[in-house]
Amino acid sequence: MSHIPASVGRWAALREDLGKIPAFFRRDLLILWSYRTAFFSDWINMLVQVMVFYFLSNIVPSNRLPEYGGQPTSYIEFVTVAIALTAFVSISLSRVTSAVSTEQNQGTLEALLMTPTASSTIQLGWVMYDLLYVPFRTAVFLVLMRVVLGVTLSPAGILPTVVMFLPFIPFVWGIGLMSAAAILTFRRGQGLVGIWAVLLTLTSGAYFPTRYFPGWLQTIAELNPMTRVLNGAREALLGHPDWSLVWSAVPPLLPLAAVTITLGALAFRLALTRERRRGTLGLY
Amino acid sequence: MADVLIRSPEQDSAHQRPVAAEAQDVVRHFGATRALDGVSLQVREGEIHALLGPNGAGKTTLLRSFTGLVQPSGGTIRLRGIPSEELGYRGYRKLFGFVPSGDRSFYLRISGLENLVFFGRLYGLRKPRAFARAWECLRAVGLEEAARTWVGLYSHGMQKRLSVARGLLSDPVVLFVDEATHDLDPEGARRVQDLVADAASRGTAVVWATQRLDEIRGFADRVTVLDRGAVRFVGTVPQLMAISEVRRYVLHLDGGTSAGATLMLAANDVLRPMATVSLVDDSQGRNCLMDLEDGAVLGDAISALTAAGIRVLACREDRSGIETAFLNLTKKTDQEV
Numbered sequence: 001m002s003h004i005p006a007s008v009g010r011w012a013a014l015r016e017d018l019g020k021i022p023a024f025f026r027r028d029l030l031i032l033w034s035y036r037t038a039f040f041s042d043w044i045n046m047l048v049q050v051m052v053f054y055f056l057s058n059i060v061p062s063n064r065l066p067e068y069g070g071q072p073t074s075y076i077e078f079v080t081v082a083i084a085l086t087a088f089v090s091i092s093l094s095r096v097t098s099a100v101s102t103e104q105n106q107g108t109l110e111a112l113l114m115t116p117t118a119s120s121t122i123q124l125g126w127v128m129y130d131l132l133y134v135p136f137r138t139a140v141f142l143v144l145m146r147v148v149l150g151v152t153l154s155p156a157g158i159l160p161t162v163v164m165f166l167p168f169i170p171f172v173w174g175i176g177l178m179s180a181a182a183i184l185t186f187r188r189g190q191g192l193v194g195i196w197a198v199l200l201t202l203t204s205g206a207y208f209p210t211r212y213f214p215g216w217l218q219t220i221a222e223l224n225p226m227t228r229v230l231n232g233a234r235e236a237l238l239g240h241p242d243w244s245l246v247w248s249a250v251p252p253l254l255p256l257a258a259v260t261i262t263l264g265a266l267a268f269r270l271a272l273t274r275e276r277r278r279g280t281l282g283l284y
Numbered sequence: 285m286a287d288v289l290i291r292s293p294e295q296d297s298a299h300q301r302p303v304a305a306e307a308q309d310v311v312r313h314f315g316a317t318r319a320l321d322g323v324s325l326q327v328r329e330g331e332i333h334a335l336l337g338p339n340g341a342g343k344t345t346l347l348r349s350f351t352g353l354v355q356p357s358g359g360t361i362r363l364r365g366i367p368s369e370e371l372g373y374r375g376y377r378k379l380f381g382f383v384p385s386g387d388r389s390f391y392l393r394i395s396g397l398e399n400l401v402f403f404g405r406l407y408g409l410r411k412p413r414a415f416a417r418a419w420e421c422l423r424a425v426g427l428e429e430a431a432r433t434w435v436g437l438y439s440h441g442m443q444k445r446l447s448v449a450r451g452l453l454s455d456p457v458v459l460f461v462d463e464a465t466h467d468l469d470p471e472g473a474r475r476v477q478d479l480v481a482d483a484a485s486r487g488t489a490v491v492w493a494t495q496r497l498d499e500i501r502g503f504a505d506r507v508t509v510l511d512r513g514a515v516r517f518v519g520t521v522p523q524l525m526a527i528s529e530v531r532r533y534v535l536h537l538d539g540g541t542s543a544g545a546t547l548m549l550a551a552n553d554v555l556r557p558m559a560t561v562s563l564v565d566d567s568q569g570r571n572c573l574m575d576l577e578d579g580a581v582l583g584d585a586i587s588a589l590t591a592a593g594i595r596v597l598a599c600r601e602d603r604s605g606i607e608t609a610f611l612n613l614t615k616k617t618d619q620e621v
Contacts, residue, residue: 013374016408023405023414027391027398034393034434107388111450114351115406116377279314279345279354 017121024125025132032129046087046141053079054149066209069239080151081233082206084138085165085226089172090197092130096176097193099126100183110281119272120265123177131169157236160246164232167253170261171225177264181271200226225253301328303365304489305350305380305458310359312345312513319345320356321513327458327489327506332481334504334521335493338614342513343493344385347460350491351382364457378407381451383480385463387443392436396427396446399435400453407454421449425479441472448479458489465499477503497607511614527612531576534564536598537589544569547594554592559585573602 032039057075065073103109112122145151179193201207203217204226210218221227232249236242275281305327312320320342327333335343348354350361352368361368363379371379390399397418404414422428425445435443444464451459461480465473477499484490492504500507500521507524509517517524539547547569551561558580564571576585586596603611 019410020405020408022411023402027394027402030394030398031391106390106392107384107386108391110353110384111382111389111403112406113353114377114380114382115403116374116408117406118373273355276353276355279312279319279348281353 013118017118020117020121021125021128024122025128028129042137046137047144049083050141050144050149053083064209066211066234067239068235071239073234073238074151076145076149077151077153077238078209078234079207080142080145080153081161081237082201082204082230084141085230085233086197086201086206087137087141088134089200089226091134092127092169092172093176093179093193093197094190095130096123096127096173097179097183097190100180101190104184104187113272113281119269123180123265123268127173127176153237154239154241157233157238157241160236160241160243161233163246164229164236164249164253167250167257168225168229170257171253174257174260174262174264177261177268181264181267184268184271184275200224203227204230206230225256228253301330303327304329304331304363305491306360306362306365307346307350308360308362310346310349310361311357312342312349312354313357319513320349320359322359323510323513323515325491325508325515325518327491329457329489330484330487331505332484332490332492332503334500334507335491335510336495336497336500336507336610337493337510338495340512341495341510341614343495343510344462345513346510347382347462347491347493350458350460351380352376378454379457381454381456381459383444383447383451383459383461383464385466387440390435390443390446390450393434395432396422396435396438396442396449397431399446400450403450404453409453417453418449421452422446424452424482425449426475441468441475444468444472444476445479448476452479452483452488456488458491459483461490461492463493463495465494465496473499497610509610509613516613524610532602533574533576533582534598534600534602535561535572535574535596537570537572538595538597539570540593548572550592551589551594554588554594555585558588 054076057079060075062072062074065075065078067073100109103112113119142151142153146153175196176193179196182192183190203213203220203224204210205213205221206226210221210227213221228249232245235245272281303326305325307323307325310320310323311318323342323346325333325335325346335346337343345354349356363371363376368376390396391402394402397415400418400421401411401414404417405411409417419428419431422431425448427442427445427449430438430442435446438446447464448461451461459480464476464480468476480490480492481503492500494500502521504521506520507517508515509524517527537547537551539550542550544563548561548563551572555561555574557577559574559576561572561574563569564573574585576582582599586599589596
C-alpha cells in the first residue's frame with residue numbers, strides 16, 4: 001500500500017534524513033524569494049553599513065588601532081572582518097529562533113513533527129539556507145569592500161580564517177538551539193537572541209579594540225570565543241597569514257563548541273518532550 | 285450517565301480485515317482533568333470509523349495521541365498490531381497521515397505543489413518521486429489547476445483538499461481526520477468526504493473525528509461515541525440509531541378553516557392521552573411539535589388526527605435518530621450539571 005520505503009537501519013536512516021536537507025533549502029529559498037523587498041533590503045542594509053563605517057574610518061586615526069603583521073590598519077579594514085563575522089552570528093542566531101516561532105505561529109511545526117524526520121534533521125534543515133547564504137553574502141561583501149573602498153585582505157589568509165571559523169558554527173548554532181528551546185517553552189523570547197548577539201559582538205572587540213574596554217569588560221572579552229576567532233581572522237587577513245594562528249585559536253574552541261551544540265540539542269529535545277507531555281505543542 | 289454500549293463487530297461486513305490502528309485503555313490527564321479515561325478503539329483496514337462527540341469529549345486528544353503530538357499518560361497505541369514504541373519514531377510516522385481541523389498547517393507563501401513536494405521529501409521520497417506523487421495527489425483532490433498558486437490564496441475548501449492530499453501523500457495505512465469539514469459549505473464537505481471514502485475503498489483505515497451528526501450516516505462504517513474522555517458507544521450507524529427512540533415530530537397540519545391556537549386545541553383533544561401538540565412559531569399557524577407519550581405509536585396518532593378531519597400534510601422527526609441517540613448517550617445527569 002505505502003509508497004514509503006520500509007523501515008531502514010541506522011545508517012540508511014541517516015542517509016535518508018540527509019537527503020531531506022535540500023528540501024528545507026528549497027522551501028526557505030522559495031519563501032524568502034516571495035518576500036523580494038525584504039530579500040533586497042538586506043543587501044541595501046549591508047551597503048548602508050559599509051558607508052557608515054567608511055565615514056567613521058575617516059575620523060578614527062590608525063594609531064588608535066592595533067597593528068597586524070607590523071603594518072598600521074585603517075578602521076575600515078579593522079571592522080571589515082568584524083562585519084562579516086557578526087553578520088553570521090546575528091543571521092544564524094535569529095534564523096534558528098525565528099524558524100521555531102514561525103513554524104509554531106503558522107501551524108506547520110506539528111505537521112513537520114508528524115513526518116518521519118528526526119528533530120535533529122529538522123534543526124539542521126532550519127539553518128541550511130543560512131549556512132549556504134551567509135558565506136555567499138560574506139564573499140559578496142568582501143568583494144564590494146575591495147572594489148569600492150579598496151580594502152585589501154590577504155587571499156592567503158582566507159583558508160586559515162575559514163578553518164578558524166568552522167568550530168564557531170556549532171557554537172553559535174548551539175546558542176540558537178537553546179534560544180529556540182526557550183521559545184518553544186515560553187512562546188516568547190526573541191529578545192533573548194538579540195541579547196546574545198549584542199553580548200557576543202560587543203564584547204569581542206568587533207567595532208572597538210578591546211584595549212579601550214574597562215578592566216572587567218576586557219576579562220569578558222578574553223573569555224568570549226568570538227574574540228579569539230576575530231583576532232585570528234584579522235591577523236590572517238590583514239597581517240601575516242600563518243597556520244600557527246589556527247593551531248592557537250581552534251583547540252580552545254573545540255570543547256566549547258561541542259558542549260554548546262550538545263546542550264542546545266539537549267535543551268531543544270527536552271523542550272519538545274515537555275510540550276508533547278503537556279500536549280501544548282501547537283499552542284503559541 | 286448512560287452505560288457504555290458496545291455492539292459486536294461480527295455484525296459488520298469489514299470485521300474480517302486486519303486491524304490497522306488500535307488504542308487500548310488510553311488515558312491522558314491535563315492536570316486534574318482526565319481528557320481520556322481508558323479509551324479503546326479498533327479500526328480495520330478500509331474502514332471509516334467515526335469518532336463522534338461534543339466539544340471537549342476528547343476526540344482531538346485521542347487523535348493527537350495517535351499522531352504522537354501528545355504523550356498518553358497510560359495505555360497502548362498500536363498500528364498494524366505493533367505498539368508505537370516498537371515501531372520507532374520513523375517507522376511509526378510512516379504509517380499514518382493526518383488531516384488537521386484548521387487551515388494553518390501549510391507554508392502560505394509557496395504553492396500547493398511545493399508544499400506537497402516538501403512534505404513528500406520529508407516522508408523519504410526522492411525529488412522526482414516527490415514531484416510525481418504530489419501531482420498524483422493534487423489531481424486526486426482536483427487541485428491540479430491551482431498547483432502553482434500560493435496556498436495563502438487558496439479558499440478554505442481548497443486548503444482542506446490540499447490537507448487531504450498531504451494526508452494521502454505517503455499512501456498511509458491509517459488516515460486521521462480531525463473535524464475536517466466543520467468550516468466547509470455542504471458541497472466542500474461532501475467533496476472532502478468523497479476523497480476520504482475513496483482512500484478507504486483502496487484499503488486505508490480512516491478515523492474521522494466529528495461533532496456533525498449528519499455527516500456520518502451513509503459514510504462511516506462504525507462509530508465510537510466519546511463523551512468527557514470516555515467511550516459511550518461503539519457500533520455501526522444503524523446500531524447507534526437503533527438505541528434511540530424518537531418521540532418528538534414536527535407536523536404540518538391542514539385543519540380546514542381553523543389554524544393557530546384553535547387548531548392546536550382541536551388536535552390536543554383528538555390526541556389525548558397518546559400525545560400532545562404545541563404550536564411552532566410560524567406565520568401559518570399550522571406547524572406543530574408533537575410529543576408522543578410512552579407506549580403511543582406514531583401511526584395511531586396520525587390516524588386519529590385524520591379521522592377527526594385534520595389532515596397531516598407532512599411529518600418529520602424533530603431530531604434525527606442519530607442525534608437523539610447522541611444526545612441520550614452524552615447527556616449530563618443532574619449531579620454532573
